[in-house]
Amino acid sequence: MIDFTLSKKQKDVQDGIRSLGKYVIRPMSLSMDRNKEVPEQFLRNFMRLAKGFRSDDVVDPSEEGAAPRERDPNKPSETNRTSAIAAEELAWADAAMLLSVPGPGLGGPPIRATGTPEQKARFFGVFKDMDKGPLKWGAYALTEPGAGSDVAGIRTSCRKEGNEWVLNGRKCYITNGARASWNVVFATVDPSLGRAGHRAFVVEKGTPGFEIGKIEDKMGLRANETAELVFEDCRVPEENLLGGEAAYVSKEGFMTAMKTFDNTRPLVAAMAVGIGRAAYEYARDFVKDNYVLSRPVPRYAAIAERLARVGRRLEAARSLVYRATYMADAGIPNAKEASMSKAAAGQAATFACIEAIEICGAHGSLATEHALLEKWFRDIKVYDIFEGTGNIQRVVISKRLMTGLKAF
Ligand SMILES: Cc1cc2nc3c(=O)[nH]c(=O)nc-3n(C[C@H](O)[C@H](O)[C@H](O)COP(=O)(O)OP(=O)(O)OC[C@H]3O[C@@H](n4cnc5c(N)ncnc54)[C@H](O)[C@@H]3O)c2cc1C
Known part of the structure; x- marks a missing residue:
């Protein structure tokens, strides 16, 4: 039975982010839009504050891959609804700022859903200690110049050579794609296979053959980065095939x-x-x-x-x-x-x-x-x-x- 009442934690998250949005984020919104960036110091302060707003069963990205947090099995999870409440409040204040918050971003869910324990530990581990070191992002790269809605039609190719995969192709409109420490990149072993030919890789920044193309100048959400990614004989270690070979025997x-x-x-x-x-x-x-x-x-x-x-x-x-x-x-x-x-x-x-x-x-x-x-x-x-x-x-x-x- 769906209950629309917010729990105490959810109410606290809503109230806390609402006042942060009103008094801190909203006043900066127009200048961030004009300058096409969210100040780094602001993102750092926000991340510190956001820790207090996290719902009990939301895992810190840097902890993923570690032992699951203890949860009362009789208490239903609130992760998704609490995240939605927080997302509404933050977007009310400034949506581009929300999309710019460091962390795995859209790249997180596929790793969470299909990554091996080693991959989860490795790729989420990147976000450890961000409060002391540089800010880090993850990203999700599916869209191509000829394949947006028609995701089955992606043309970025991948072929196995020894213990590496070789990627060739282009991805476009990728949120935080240029600054990301890694991108979850979708490619195909054979376009004629459609969806069954797809493979997902975690491509790390600095991988030879992986370059950043243009950064888009957009109509809206201007303070958030949207990038083109280029792969030319980009060699990705086989350990970076998301979920390993076993994950692709069917249409996975x-x-x-x-x-x-x-x-x-x-x-x-x-x-x-x-x-x-x-x-x-x-x-x-x-x-x-x-x-x-x-x-x-x-x-x-x-x-x-x-x-x-x-x-x-x-x-x-x-x-x-x-x-x-x-x-x-x-x-x-x-x-x-x-x-x-x-x-x-x-x-x-x-x-x-x-x-x-x-x-x-x-x-x-x-x-x-x-x-x-x-x-x-x-x-x-x-x-x-x-x-x-x-x-x-x-x-x-x-x-x-x-x-x-x-x-x-
Ligand atoms: C700011 C921004 C951020 C983005 N971030 C990411 C990201 O992080 N990662 C990523 O992979 N992609 C990202 N994208 C890409 C986005 O997901 C695609 O733009 C979107 O899927 C649409 O694809 P398209 O632009 O190729 O349009 P098309 O697919 O060419 O669609 C054009 C028009 O045709 C309509 N249409 C297409 N197919 C059908 C159909 N079968 N039936 C009815 N109508 C149809 C569409 O509704 C649309 O109106 C981003 C885009 C933007 C603008």
Whole structure:
């Protein structure tokens, strides 16, 4: 039975990050966007604070591969839902900052899902002692110039030579890909095999034949790095084949990528809700401050009704996020629900950002120093593109509904 009540820990996480977001992150948001970077010192301070917000059953990335933390088997896991709550609050403050937080990032889930114990210890071990040394990132490289939604069509090739794999190809739009200590890179032994030909490798920074291409100049999320990766006869040791040879006897190579999305789509959806809520609250406060006393009541009522529509759609999207994360925490397969949350949140939040600008009139269109609405409008678009576009979520949902022939 899904319970939407937040636990004490979740409430503490929500309250703590909300005030950090309001008083520390939000005030820096526009300057980070302009300078296209999140200051390193800020990220360090944030990481120190974030340790206090971590839910009891969320493992510190640097500890992965060590003995699992003791947990009360009767107490349900809260990891995914707590992460979604934190993601909404951080994205409310600044989504690009959230994507820039050091750690394994999107590269973490495939290693967690299919890495051998040695691989987990090695690749998560990279993040140990970050508070004393340089900041470190991991990344996830699947998309190619000719293969975004159509992931089965990747062309980056891999062939085994002795005890190495040789990679050739190009990956694009990779979040934190240039600064990452390692990238989880998907390649194919034979494109004609489709998904069954896929293999996932952990390619470490500095591996010969691995170069960084261009860093993208984006419309939104400008403070976060998006990079192109180039592989030219890049030689990767066989120990870096994720899960080892045994993991690829069936279609596991491809399934690894998909498992990642089941866990991360609701988190991306939660971020979208956070941005949409930021725009909604801005417009609501603007209307309260500027319209109530000075405008005729019918006009105010019409605007309030538009705000109510925005609020309803955001709440509905958040409910889908909570359902998908509840299922993930309970170990229930949630591919359809994860896609539903992402499809709904991308649209609801985009609607919120557009409505907020229109409701604020000319003020909403300003791109001056105080104009966060314009930034959120730019930031939100990608939430209907990355981690599977809105159309792809609808394809996933309809396939599951039609093949299962069970509506809900
Ligand atoms: C800021 C940013 C960060 C990113 N980070 C990463 C990352 O870290 N790692 C990574 O691997 N990738 C990343 N990506 C890439 C992202 O996942 C892809 O852009 C996305 O999957 C869409 O692929 P595409 O751009 O090739 O568009 P296409 O797949 O070419 O889609 C173009 C249009 O066609 C529609 N379409 C395609 N197929 C269908 C279909 N079957 N039915 C209906 N409509 C369809 C799409 O919905 C879309 O509207 C990132 C992208 C951005 C912009």
